[in-house]
Structures are given as C-alpha cells and as structure tokens.
Amino acid sequence: MTSATKTRIGWADLPADVRATVEEILGDRVVEAVSQPGGYSPGTADRVRTTGGRRAFVKAVSPAQNDRSPHLHRAEARIAAALPPYAPTPRLLGGHDDGEWVALVFTDVEGRHPATPWLATELATVLTTLATMAAALTPTPVTAVPTAAEQLGYDFAGWRRIAADPPADLPPWAHAHLSELCAAADRGLAALAGDTLCHLDVRADNLLVGPDGAVSVVDWPWACRGPSWLDTLLLLVNVRLYGGHDTEALLRDLPLTVGVDPAALTGVLAGLAGFFLDSARQPPPPGIPTVRAFQRAQGDALLPWLAARLG
Numbered sequence: 001m002t003s004a005t006k007t008r009i010g011w012a013d014l015p016a017d018v019r020a021t022v023e024e025i026l027g028d029r030v031v032e033a034v035s036q037p038g039g040y041s042p043g044t045a046d047r048v049r050t051t052g053g054r055r056a057f058v059k060a061v062s063p064a065q066n067d068r069s070p071h072l073h074r075a076e077a078r079i080a081a082a083l084p085p086y087a088p089t090p091r092l093l094g095g096h097d098d099g100e101w102v103a104l105v106f107t108d109v110e111g112r113h114p115a116t117p118w119l120a121t122e123l124a125t126v127l128t129t130l131a132t133m134a135a136a137l138t139p140t141p142v143t144a145v146p147t148a149a150e151q152l153g154y155d156f157a158g159w160r161r162i163a164a165d166p167p168a169d170l171p172p173w174a175h176a177h178l179s180e181l182c183a184a185a186d187r188g189l190a191a192l193a194g195d196t197l198c199h200l201d202v203r204a205d206n207l208l209v210g211p212d213g214a215v216s217v218v219d220w221p222w223a224c225r226g227p228s229w230l231d232t233l234l235l236l237v238n239v240r241l242y243g244g245h246d247t248e249a250l251l252r253d254l255p256l257t258v259g260v261d262p263a264a265l266t267g268v269l270a271g272l273a274g275f276f277l278d279s280a281r282q283p284p285p286p287g288i289p290t291v292r293a294f295q296r297a298q299g300d301a302l303l304p305w306l307a308a309r310l311g
Helices: 016-026 069-082 120-136 148-152 155-164 172-176 178-190 230-242 247-253 262-280 291-310
Strands: 030-035 044-050 055-061 092-097 102-107 196-198 207-209 215-217 224-226
Touching (some): 016 044, 016 092, 016 102, 055 069, 069 092, 120 207, 120 215, 148 178, 148 224, 155 262, 178 262, 196 230, 230 247, 247 291, 262 291
Antiparallel strands (some): 030 044, 055 102, 092 102
C-alpha cells in the first residue's frame, strides 16, 4: 500500500525568495534536489545538495497546496528547534516563514523507510529505538506541547460521530458494538496521562533506517506529552495494517506495554479506529487525495484486533 501523496511539488516550484533563504541557511547554492517518497504533505520533501557538496533535507508548503499544512510546518519548526540533540531525529538548521510559505531545513539523514510488510529485524530495531527514545524523553524536554488527551480528544470522539450518523459501509461488527466502542474510546482517552514526549505519528513512512541500522524518527508536528508506551502502540497499528506479525503477542512481551492495563491499550486502539473510520468518510483534503483510503485501511485493520480484545 502506498502512503505517498500524488500531488507533491518540488524544489523548482518554490518561489525564488524561499529558495534563496534556504541557500542562505546552507551557505551555498543548491545544485541538486531529489524529491522523497512517503508521507502526505503536498509540499516539497527534497534532499538537496549544494555546490560544495553539503547535503540537507528541505520541506516547504503554502496554503495553495493545503490550507492546514503551513500550520503543521510551523508546529514542527517549534518542536524541532526544542528537541534535544540526543533525540533520534534530524537537527533543524533553520527555516523560512513569510506568512504564506513555510520552509524547514534539516540535516540530511541517509536512509530509507522500513520495508512493509515489516521485516522482523527492522521491526525489532525500531521497537528498541522507540523504547530508548521514550526513556530519553521522559520527563519531556519540550514543555510547550499539548497533552496527548488534548491532541486526541476530538479524534477519539469518532465513534460517537459514527453512532450519530452510521455510514452504509460500516462493518457489521462495528455497527453492533457502537456503544461499547464509544465507551472503550473514552477509557482510552482517560489513559493518556504521562510525561513522555511522544511523536504521535509513528509509522513506516515517518522512520528512516540508515546504512548502519540506526533509526531516525522524522516529522514531529503532532508531538505531545503522554504515556511512554503510546508511540510503541502506534507503531503496532502500522504493523497490524501490513500484517505478518502477531501484534497481540508483541503487546504482551514488549517492556513498554507488558505492564499497561489491557483496557487502556484497548481503549486507545478503539479511539484510533474510530478516528480512522470517521475521517475516511470525509472528502479528501485539498492536495492529499490518497489519505482517506489509507485511513480506511487502518480502521479496517484495527477492527478484528478490537473484536478479539473486547471479546
């Protein structure tokens, strides 16, 4: 399944003043730009090289591509600037914000997205990275972020919106258990307390595996303060989507999730499923035509897992 936007602009599409600011940050002229796959922003996502051989990663967007994307870039700029050097993520070198165009310049990370379906070796490495990251980012070193409950409050009410207006293609099991799913999502939202800086959007296309096997976690606009196990659970949603691994066994065995109240984990999975299925029935956002199908696929992948966990 592809997760890449089909309408992404490139370096050459940026206004001259935006490109000039990026070159000022890099201290050299950009002579090569290669657009990167993955993700859902319709803005640029280019690995660039300068005359002197310096490399960087540039992402830029304006409301003309999507009216919400500049806000997300601004949020990521604030968070990335505050991330400590020990966080496994590229460093922010600088940015441009003229009120319309927002551009971020990061250190370049040589790497690729993990393979999907997930390979056992890469999955083990990423899970170890997330556990190490959670320990390093507790207590959160970035305080100016919302709590996970604040960030996910609207999303986790998705089942209530579905119950008020069930879509015709809602799977029969979900239709028969709407009140139970609403209650589970409420429990999940209440379980999101914690003081770990969470990425909140961990999936294969927001991860890079380097030639040495080191993992970098990229794209932090949704970062929040929540429980140490949240990013690990989100990764397992992505693993569940692509298949090939026993996510239930992983929940029982992983150090970050083994001691967590099962009802809390089920509740968060329920909240996420409601968000995905409610969002999937909305019109696609401007410039991001593939995201609704991806959300529906995630919701559909979670329902059998929820049915088993809810008994």
